[in-house]
Amino acid sequence: MNSLVVPSSHRSIMLMASVGFASLMALGLLSLSSSQGSSSSSKRRTSRRKQSKRRPKVHLRGLYNLGNTCFLNSTLQSLASLSSFNLYVEQCVELLSEGNGDSVDAGIVIQLKEVLDQLEPYDSRVKALSPRNLISSLSYKGQWIASRNEQDAQELFQMLSSTLQAVARKADGSLLGVLNTNQPIGNSFISTNQQQHQTADDRQNKDRRSSNAAPENPLLGMAASRTACVRCGYIEAIRHSTFDNLSLTVPRAHITTIEECLAMYTAMDRLDDFCCRHCSIVATLARIKRDLAEHKAHLAKSDWPSKKTKRIVAQLSEQQHMLEEALANNPEAELKGIELSRPPPSTSTRQTMIARPPKILALHLSRSIYLPTGGTAKNPACVQLERLLDISPFTTTGHISTIASAPISGPSLSASRYPKESLAEVRRRNCLYRLNAVVVHSGAHDSGHFYAYRRIETDPDADPLLGSSDQWFMISDTSAVEVPLDTVLGAGNGYLVFYERI
């Protein structure tokens, strides 16, 4: 499809108005010419010419558009550029040859590998490929692709990711598989305690099936989130959830950066109207103590105390004990038979951060704006990208703060502008990423065209920090044009951005 994803309740009738190929080419040429305007750019151009003399000429295979399938073509070109993703697909196909996976998933994974293999770089011109067989396999997956004008690059990405995960999970058949389900952040939380149990079980399961371990999903990362009450300081369990991509809200600005989008995602929110369990227990305990005192006074005054009053006093005393125990040891404990009072609403802080960085960091730049009229529009903000991305500021850095008003993790150790000596340290912490591909959406919210920028490695032994062996291509369906890195970083209209850890 050509539109950006909108929850189905907000979907309006989609218009199909693909931006013509000619205008896209014009876009590419415009970017090229604008970066060649200054004298410094002219020096860069000369040095690029020198580089290109040394480099082998690379050709990429395009994909035919089979009717609004640009979302599929651009996503496949991007995925093809990710070495750990290609390895993962290969491993999933091997699992299928051992009889794992149902036939629909198997068909998709096998066809996906067929296409990815053909999207490898060539040293001579190659004809474009028709992704017809993959589309046909995808069409078996429910109603997907049946109505192609409602498709979106992110939906396709998530569908391919969950299909691969289903194949890997079937081979795994362990708690690790359950833990690894591709759920978006916020949907399925596992408390820290549960997490510890599962990790121990994982280890046992891993030992049992060491000969048939599931391949590691390079897209899978883990997020940690924490909700804390500002009034009493109580912190609900730190919850962990897995993710295969992070959906980042793009700020409403003319120009922004990928780091700003990540900072917004991991920022600490303050929410009013929070009902804190600890405050509830405190309020309930106060109420029960009052009731108990009244009934005890009644008992003391009465010469012939009723059995009923005695029973109530015993019950309230037991409840007081349970509440005091809960406050002292575990406020989350079940409090059977006690109706909790609702304290006055308080303010809470809420924050989510990356607890385990994935090999491939897939970022979805959510550009949907919900209008007061009920419709949707596209946020056209220009999101500038970095070739190297240090995600340390957005991770828990292994230390989680339990102070309600403090961020989850301590201040980042990273130097955001990358002095060379700090990069090794960032890399050691698994926090340094290199841009590999971008799916771009041009046009309005409910119409337009998807195309991709894709990095090609011309020298596998080159230092990834320098980027001297990178070649970048803009690929729109059947056309692949080499572009300078500046065009990719400054294009601004990214929709899916793929970083791979180095």
Ligand SMILES: [Zn+2]
């Ligand atoms: Zn509280």
